[in-house]
Amino acid sequence: MTRTATDTRERILDAAQGLILAQGYGATSIDDILSHTDLTKGAFFHHFRSKKDLATALIERYAAHDAELFRAFLARADRLGRTPLQQVQVLLGLYEEEMAGLSGAHPGCLFASYAYQAGLFDEVTKRVVRKAFLLWREEVAARLRRAMETRKPALPVSAEDLADGAMATMEGAFVLSMTLRDPSVIARQIRQFRNYLDLLFGAG
Amino acid sequence: MTRTATDTRERILDAAQGLILAQGYGATSIDDILSHTDLTKGAFFHHFRSKKDLATALIERYAAHDAELFRAFLARADRLGRTPLQQVQVLLGLYEEEMAGLSGAHPGCLFASYAYQAGLFDEVTKRVVRKAFLLWREEVAARLRRAMETRKPALPVSAEDLADGAMATMEGAFVLSMTLRDPSVIARQIRQFRNYLDLLFGAG
Amino acid sequence: MTRTATDTRERILDAAQGLILAQGYGATSIDDILSHTDLTKGAFFHHFRSKKDLATALIERYAAHDAELFRAFLARADRLGRTPLQQVQVLLGLYEEEMAGLSGAHPGCLFASYAYQAGLFDEVTKRVVRKAFLLWREEVAARLRRAMETRKPALPVSAEDLADGAMATMEGAFVLSMTLRDPSVIARQIRQFRNYLDLLFGAG
Amino acid sequence: MTRTATDTRERILDAAQGLILAQGYGATSIDDILSHTDLTKGAFFHHFRSKKDLATALIERYAAHDAELFRAFLARADRLGRTPLQQVQVLLGLYEEEMAGLSGAHPGCLFASYAYQAGLFDEVTKRVVRKAFLLWREEVAARLRRAMETRKPALPVSAEDLADGAMATMEGAFVLSMTLRDPSVIARQIRQFRNYLDLLFGAG
């Protein structure tokens, strides 16, 4: 695959991602995607065997980027935080910072978009989404579990539920942000979840 | 409009809601909906002027049901709780109870489904979704505001953010529940948000 | 199904048959068929679920017409001929007469057309063709078998092979007639097969 | 043109012939043909200017092979048979032998395949088919004509019709063999035609 070929593929995926987040996979036609590039049908079907193939490639790319960002933030958080709890707080802080820096409206999360059209995708595709959530749960819960070994939380909670809670807060905040057309709610809700952790474990 | 006419309309809306939650509005065709009832095109277009008309009618019905349930829960909570804070806690408790009673997987929230296909809907339709969220925020924030007048929260938070947080937690939990195929996460995350309120204001 | 609906269906089948005989099923597009009627795609897919459905309906109609003509000729032949052998001779004579009356070129046989594109059709469709050939073999062979009981053929032959021979002669003659653009070969070859029967059993 | 080039060309033609006999020229795509080789578009269009060019090249190769076999059989028959009639009988006997040796089902005749999709081919291509049939008619009729000079047939027949009859019998037998999935009918029908000649001219 030459240089241009990869570029073409990426251009298609970029256009597809924007449209699918805005109107859903089912309502996004291939012509629609192509009209946002300077390509034609021939090019599309050279790179993707079918629309389903595009769906899979897109979510895989999205999951890869997501995991990459997550691991980068996690690495920074692990360096910056001295305790496991601090590391989680820094991690969430980095996401809060990221979301606070949003200029326009948040485009939403492709995982949730796929979840709300799950009937259109096969198991392979849905497993990609599941794995992304489980990666988050695994890494965050591990740190919280270690935190709980040294400091007992104020209320009885499980590390997994806490990890999921952070994820849920973000996903839910995306939905609110989209309907209320207010990008600021995301950062504010992440901050609230950080409050919760502070109160559970004691700040600092 | 006779009795049967209403039934037909409802049957169409029921089938549509199930399909749209499963695969999205864009991917749900009228024929698709009708094949899940025993009706034909003539019947559909007798009750709905267009597919868009169905979309609006459906979200309006959903919002009405949602508001009805909300107000019913709120009324019970207002009776059962002696303080505004307790009322909010009971309200969330009722939702937690409701979600804990889920037999199969949660079908998801139509508001979020519409949010992730916003590009397909007109302003009127989107306003219905927005109003539903604002109704929640208004009523819940009002009670929290009153709670904050008598008891200062452990950390500085706004009543609106707290109200939104409850909503976001639920919406996010729906997404997690759908992808992880685990209906129990919803109740567990609502409980966590109730923990947060307890920690903020002091339990009891 | 109303009166007009049946007409529409027949008009589609008529156009399809002509085109398929001329250029084959695979090369005949639905648009192609429709341009020979005054209908649109909507009408086509109202009457046929798919192109394959059309293929099946077409061959079934063709086989029904074919069987109808065959039984009509057979009934006349049975009345006109006093012996089983004479009945077969009259039957072939009626086909010879029919073919001699051809104005333009012979359009060919749909059974053979399907046979030469067998890879495109499912078993159900191919069974229809097979049954048509077996019907001919059965009825003609039965009469020849009876003929052989009273009169021994000059050479040892089986009634089935003889029946097949008549069919093969006609099918082969169609191919020759089409390539040589000479409709007269068909009648002449049927006559030759009648010669063969005469020589085998003695004319008379 | 090097050695490998010819091989590639032949490989394409081989794959094309198999597919066209199975599903027709119209339904056989270039990609389809290439997927049955290990080549790509570039290779195809290096050897053939267009799909039509392939059609012509294929039928010309087929006609050449056919003529080659015919002339080989004819030469042997001319040596083995002492009279023109015997020569024709031996010729048909050689074909009967050939067909009796068929292991699986008969793939059919490319001439007939083209005839049933005549609308797709230009005059040049169709002339190739016609010439093949006329070659047979010419050579076989010539021998039968000489046979009729010495021995009067039992019934008045023309040498051309007789020659065509042999051809028609084989073509028709191909169709029957394909639909009935019984390769043995071909040899049996050739034998019947040889019976006819015996009865017409007297055996031996």
Next chain:
DNA sequence: ACAAGCGGGACTACCCGTTGTT
């Protein structure tokens, strides 16, 4: 209140052929 028939257009998938490169 609903059924059948159909118009016209959109969508996915594929097809034939071209171009540039190796």
Next chain:
DNA sequence: AACAACGGGTAGTCCCGCTTGT
């Protein structure tokens, strides 16, 4: 001699919505 990338068009399928007839 062959390949990857791509253009532009067409194929089969389906979809939305209108009309006509109970």
